[in-house]
Amino acid sequence: MFSSTRLITRRFPATGRQNLRRFSSLEIFPDEPKQPSVKTSSVPGPESKKLSERINHIQDPRTHVMVVDYDSSLGNYLIDADGNKLLDVFAQISSIALGYNAPPMLDLARSDAFVKAAINRPALGSFPPVGWAEWLEGGLMTVKPKGLEHLVTTLCGSSANETAFKAACMAYRARERGEGADFTKEEMDSCMENKAPGSPELAILSFKSGFHGRLFGSLSATRSKAIHKVDVPAFDWPAAPFPDIKYPLEENEARNKAEEERCLAEYEKILVESKSHKPVAAVIIEPILSEGGDKHASPSFFRSLRLIAKKHGAFFIVDEVQTGVGATGTFWAYEKWGLKEGEEPDFVTFSKKMQAAGVFHNLETRPNAPYRNYNTWMGDPMRAIQAKKMLEIIKAHNLVEHTKKTGDALYARLEALAKAQPKMQNLRGKNNGTFIAWDFETPAERDAFVGRMRVNGVQMGGCGDKSVRLRPTLTFGKEHADILVDTIEKSLGQL
Amino acid sequence: MFSSTRLITRRFPATGRQNLRRFSSLEIFPDEPKQPSVKTSSVPGPESKKLSERINHIQDPRTHVMVVDYDSSLGNYLIDADGNKLLDVFAQISSIALGYNAPPMLDLARSDAFVKAAINRPALGSFPPVGWAEWLEGGLMTVKPKGLEHLVTTLCGSSANETAFKAACMAYRARERGEGADFTKEEMDSCMENKAPGSPELAILSFKSGFHGRLFGSLSATRSKAIHKVDVPAFDWPAAPFPDIKYPLEENEARNKAEEERCLAEYEKILVESKSHKPVAAVIIEPILSEGGDKHASPSFFRSLRLIAKKHGAFFIVDEVQTGVGATGTFWAYEKWGLKEGEEPDFVTFSKKMQAAGVFHNLETRPNAPYRNYNTWMGDPMRAIQAKKMLEIIKAHNLVEHTKKTGDALYARLEALAKAQPKMQNLRGKNNGTFIAWDFETPAERDAFVGRMRVNGVQMGGCGDKSVRLRPTLTFGKEHADILVDTIEKSLGQL
Numbered sequence A, B: 001m002f003s004s005t006r007l008i009t010r011r012f013p014a015t016g017r018q019n020l021r022r023f024s025s026l027e028i029f030p031d032e033p034k035q036p037s038v039k040t041s042s043v044p045g046p047e048s049k050k051l052s053e054r055i056n057h058i059q060d061p062r063t064h065v066m067v068v069d070y071d072s073s074l075g076n077y078l079i080d081a082d083g084n085k086l087l088d089v090f091a092q093i094s095s096i097a098l099g100y101n102a103p104p105m106l107d108l109a110r111s112d113a114f115v116k117a118a119i120n121r122p123a124l125g126s127f128p129p130v131g132w133a134e135w136l137e138g139g140l141m142t143v144k145p146k147g148l149e150h151l152v153t154t155l156c157g158s159s160a161n162e163t164a165f166k167a168a169c170m171a172y173r174a175r176e177r178g179e180g181a182d183f184t185k186e187e188m189d190s191c192m193e194n195k196a197p198g199s200p201e202l203a204i205l206s207f208k209s210g211f212h213g214r215l216f217g218s219l220s221a222t223r224s225k226a227i228h229k230v231d232v233p234a235f236d237w238p239a240a241p242f243p244d245i246k247y248p249l250e251e252n253e254a255r256n257k258a259e260e261e262r263c264l265a266e267y268e269k270i271l272v273e274s275k276s277h278k279p280v281a282a283v284i285i286e287p288i289l290s291e292g293g294d295k296h297a298s299p300s301f302f303r304s305l306r307l308i309a310k311k312h313g314a315f316f317i318v319d320e321v322q323t324g325v326g327a328t329g330t331f332w333a334y335e336k337w338g339l340k341e342g343e344e345p346d347f348v349t350f351s352k353k354m355q356a357a358g359v360f361h362n363l364e365t366r367p368n369a370p371y372r373n374y375n376t377w378m379g380d381p382m383r384a385i386q387a388k389k390m391l392e393i394i395k396a397h398n399l400v401e402h403t404k405k406t407g408d409a410l411y412a413r414l415e416a417l418a419k420a421q422p423k424m425q426n427l428r429g430k431n432n433g434t435f436i437a438w439d440f441e442t443p444a445e446r447d448a449f450v451g452r453m454r455v456n457g458v459q460m461g462g463c464g465d466k467s468v469r470l471r472p473t474l475t476f477g478k479e480h481a482d483i484l485v486d487t488i489e490k491s492l493g494q495l
Helices: A002-009 A014-020 A046-056 A103-110 A112-119 A132-138 A157-177 A185-191 A216-221 A249-274 A299-311 A333-337 A381-396 A399-420 A443-455 A478-494 B002-010 B014-020 B046-056 B103-110 B112-119 B132-138 B157-177 B185-191 B216-221 B249-274 B299-311 B333-337 B381-396 B399-420 B443-455 B478-494
Strands: A077-079 A085-088 A150-154 A203-207 A280-285 A315-319 A347-350 A357-361 A425-428 A437-439 A461-463 A467-469 B077-079 B085-088 B150-154 B203-207 B280-285 B315-319 B347-350 B357-361 B425-428 B437-439 B461-463 B467-469
Touching: A046 B132, A085 A478, A103 A112, A103 A381, A103 B112, A112 A381, A112 B103, A112 B112, A112 B381, A132 A381, A132 B046, A150 A157, A157 A216, A157 A280, A157 A315, A157 A347, A157 A357, A157 B157, A157 B216, A203 A216, A203 A249, A216 B157, A216 B216, A249 A280, A249 A299, A280 A299, A299 A315, A299 A333, A381 A399, A381 B112, A399 A425, A399 A478, A443 A461, A443 A467, A443 A478, B085 B478, B103 B112, B103 B381, B112 B381, B132 B381, B150 B157, B157 B216, B157 B280, B157 B315, B157 B347, B157 B357, B203 B216, B203 B249, B249 B280, B249 B299, B280 B299, B299 B315, B299 B333, B381 B399, B399 B425, B399 B478, B443 B461, B443 B467, B443 B478
Parallel strands: A203 A280, A280 A315, A315 A347, B203 B280, B280 B315, B315 B347
Antiparallel strands: A077 A085, A150 A357, A347 A357, A425 A437, A437 A467, A461 A467, B077 B085, B150 B357, B347 B357, B425 B437, B437 B467, B461 B467
């Protein structure tokens, strides 16, 4: 089995290989390791375990994968506390855009602007720094989603989503009240008691298997796993079904289309029926349901979601916290939906790889009065400066295009491998850059595989119940993909 | 009027003055300005306004006070975009511990450890850095509240509070279930639908005028102002009354005691009555209700709150996001309550001046399974390193003791001033360091005063409807207090 799969994956398209030569991670990381090396018989090794035990006196270490030497890690290689050198295709749960210790980012971090921004964190909403407009205009605003001209900055993805929820509820109620109408005394009094009409019966609609964060509002919209939700009070908000797509797509076209139609009908039914008692102020969805197991649907499905939301007066939030910043081969994953002018989302949220977090939106959803969607920090200028520099590098090296090409070639190799390897099921993420996943038969088999990968030198992440997901950086290229696929073959053979 | 109040406040106690000589901000900021200077006829000046207008194309500027030149600001002096040099006693809504651009903090920010932590932000719960235990042990854990040995790090105060809410709800349900009992299938299924029993009918009890953040859970506990809450769906959680204390305290002792008793009875009634339909899993309170208008109560009132919560099985969360880190003359404000061993709070949350944010707790409230109170970043190592260094400086210079003394002397001067100045009402914060506030007759008069202070060279903040609050740094000393009081006198005279 092992040798036959190796043979199959050698059939690598020559054109793909040529295209990939355009960018090499060595341009940014001249000293990046050439390959993984694992010194300890298991990962985490003894030094990692010792440090986790020390942390245990303060914090819960049960979720530790390994303890990392970030000072030595470089590019796509993570170096752990035991000196193991691992190719990292999980990248801090999809949160590293370029790689570890990118020299231009280190230079930035040593600059006066960055150092002073780090040490003098302001209350941005009240005392913004003189450079603030410039940092946004030259950074985050250069990647603003089409049609969205405004931005609320936040500190994390959960807060970004909840900021969008709040803005959507405020705008929804403003529309109900009518232009220029002020709050009633009853609203102002009742909201102090957490009662309607001031605290309105409005809902955020999300999708089964969706993940939008862990705070009380975002967790109410999250439907990934019970262990994320159990015991925490939740808003009585609806969840629509997300299509259960069958793979390979070519063989299941009619069935998948019917499944999408079924979900759209159910979704519209919820929007209509909720109007009488708890209207949906906003719909939130990830372009790929990532935490929930890399669940995909067709661009036309997503476009329909957006149009149906508009039809029923619900705002539409695209959660690009995990999918944003190029990993899917377009800067925003939702760009693949083919939305026409006037169909743009009302909100696009981001965090993770961007390091800075926030919500793009339009003027309609700026609250009618100040201090309504406000807090002390309102984001962090230092992270905005970091995002600006990172985006400059991404553009200078065409890293989104690079990731698209890397992903296409990688997918082709994995597809070939999956054909010969029944353990790899439901391979998905074609035409989605390096945002690729597949299933195993059982959670235990998945976990065993991820463990083997680690010992074989690759740090990979799971998602859903029995899936693995690839979330490498944007500098991940052919040379890394070769090592990755070889290691997958080897690890599958060892299961 | 003006000259008579000046005379009164000259009677500054000599002993206080001597004690204050122990520390001068010049030890940390040798080049700190000696006094404010305002160049423009109004603050914000034209340059600030121009920059706010530029930001307006991206973000809501209606909450801007002024645009700040953080590169030039130093120590207790904030320098704005127009070159105005203001003594800052608001300190970014109580979020600056030492002052702007403290040289040792700038040195830290240029160090390799800091630079690499800033650029390589990890998924802390899964891939902690090798230095993590050391940074916590030498930093945040050195100020752990008595009896609380564990710490969940977060990115902001709202998240810290919601993390405590979640942990409290989990621990509450675990206690109901009994030792070692697992979740039922019904719980795991129902929580995915946001329904009981998996999403339980549990409440967080807070207090009227309390402020605990702006996200959906924390906002449901926040009862500061309607404009913070209106139009946002809220959990049906109860709010207990907070005593309406009358000043001066010496003249209102019996009345205030009766008022506290009334509130305690009402509070206990809510705890008892909620048991049948929506039990209170946790009570949250600030030691001084800051955002709500610097509302104080007696130590014995707070101790009773804690004991009554325990009696009825509710966890007790002390929100020290604004009061923590020394400004009240003790490191944690709740230390003044005189809690005995075994009476410690279950959770103490912090953020703001600490720069790092989080929740101190004990092992009982570590969830029974991993990934229950988890997220991607789980705080930020860079901010933990920053907090460690800051705490070292605070200890080396005895800045908490310094702030206690500064506050005592400042309070005495303000007390004398208030006796001669009927516009200063309900002066409060005695024996609470520099955490001092007072009221004006109307919101408009308060706003006019804050505006005059600014033009006269002092940046001061409001709170509640018609209060002002002092929130200077911990390096704020006699020389600053003199300028502050003189400017208050001058500004009152100009109203």
